[in-house]
Amino acid sequence: MKKILAIVLFFVFILILAPFFIFLISRPDKMSDDNKISVYIADEDKVEEMSITEYLTGVVSAEMPASFELEALKAQAVAARSYLYAHAAAGDETHHGAAVCTDSAHCQAWISREQSAENWGGDSDANYDKIHSAVLSTADEVVTYNGEIADTVFHSTSSGKTENAADVWDSPVEYLVSVDSPGEELSPRYTSQASISKADFIGRIKDEFPEADRTAPLFENAVKSEAGGVISADVCGVNIAGTKIRSIFGLRSTNFTVTEDGQMVNFSVTGNGHGVGMSQYGANYMASAGNDYKTILTHYYSGTKVEKKKTM
Numbered sequence: 001m002k003k004i005l006a007i008v009l010f011f012v013f014i015l016i017l018a019p020f021f022i023f024l025i026s027r028p029d030k031m032s033d034d035n036k037i038s039v040y041i042a043d044e045d046k047v048e049e050m051s052i053t054e055y056l057t058g059v060v061s062a063e064m065p066a067s068f069e070l071e072a073l074k075a076q077a078v079a080a081r082s083y084l085y086a087h088a089a090a091g092d093e094t095h096h097g098a099a100v101c102t103d104s105a106h107c108q109a110w111i112s113r114e115q116s117a118e119n120w121g122g123d124s125d126a127n128y129d130k131i132h133s134a135v136l137s138t139a140d141e142v143v144t145y146n147g148e149i150a151d152t153v154f155h156s157t158s159s160g161k162t163e164n165a166a167d168v169w170d171s172p173v174e175y176l177v178s179v180d181s182p183g184e185e186l187s188p189r190y191t192s193q194a195s196i197s198k199a200d201f202i203g204r205i206k207d208e209f210p211e212a213d214r215t216a217p218l219f220e221n222a223v224k225s226e227a228g229g230v231i232s233a234d235v236c237g238v239n240i241a242g243t244k245i246r247s248i249f250g251l252r253s254t255n256f257t258v259t260e261d262g263q264m265v266n267f268s269v270t271g272n273g274h275g276v277g278m279s280q281y282g283a284n285y286m287a288s289a290g291n292d293y294k295t296i297l298t299h300y301y302s303g304t305k306v307e308k309k310k311t312m
């Protein structure tokens with residue numbers, strides 16, 4: 001009887017603890033750049049398996065110019081790796097079951113080695129080696145906040161100050177707060193202009209907000225963040241979020257002013273992208289001033305650390 005009890009207890013023990021041990025064994029692999037990842041390649045409509053190193057090299061190639069400083073590319077590699085672990089969702093239906101996709105509007109942009117070689121032309125090997133080395137020399141490193149992998153969102157160019165996540169997405173994140181970002185004026189996308197006729201302006205607003213009033217002021221009462229981004233404004237009598245106004249008019253950022261000139265409405269825009277987290281041009285400026293990738297990352301992600309992932 002005792003023997004049967006011992007056997008039963010043994011199997012109960014195995015059943016309860018086996019998943020835990022499998023988790024412990026499998027986790028280091030999952031958390032290593034050598035591990036494979038499934039990637040849904042959106043423009044080819046196929047899923048491909050590749051090493052995380054290869055995936056990240058393709059992300060950095062797509063997300064940042066190869067001409068940038070090596071320390072900026074390393075910062076981008078670590079941000080891309082952290083973003084991957086914070087967002088990868090195996091089995092996601094929009095990824096056809098893969099962990100990530102190559103659609104920049106959904107996951108991170110990614111480009112194959114062949115495609116980037118075409119874009120780079122004669123500099124192809126040197127550019128690839130530079131970006132590949134940025135990924136290899138930061139192997140397994142991620143940005144963490146209180147021990148958890150941080151959601152390392154990034155953008156092209158800020159206004160000279162990054163945005164608070166709370167002002168852009170309505171949800172505060174302790175490490176995604178506004179910081180100074182000098183050197184942005186060196187970005188070719190620092191300022192931009194857009195113009196639209198008043199009639200088209202009102203038409204586009206009414207398409208999204210049928211209650212909009214044609215006789216109300218076109219744009220007033222803008223509430224701005226400390227970085228200068230429009231949080232919300234009254235547009236044709238309707239209070240609309242800055243991010244929505246940006247998308248309706250295809251503006252490069254929410255940091256804009258509006259002027260009326262005869263029958264035209266003119267937007268004057270500063271920065272490129274959502275403005276939250278690391279600015280890529282700001283990172284390049286910091287690198288050119290002699291800062292290393294860890295200094296760059298911990299500047300843009302306040303209160304974070306850069307560390308190798310715990311492999312338990």
Ligand SMILES: [Zn+2]
Nearest residue numbers: 100101106107
């Ligand atoms: Zn995706």
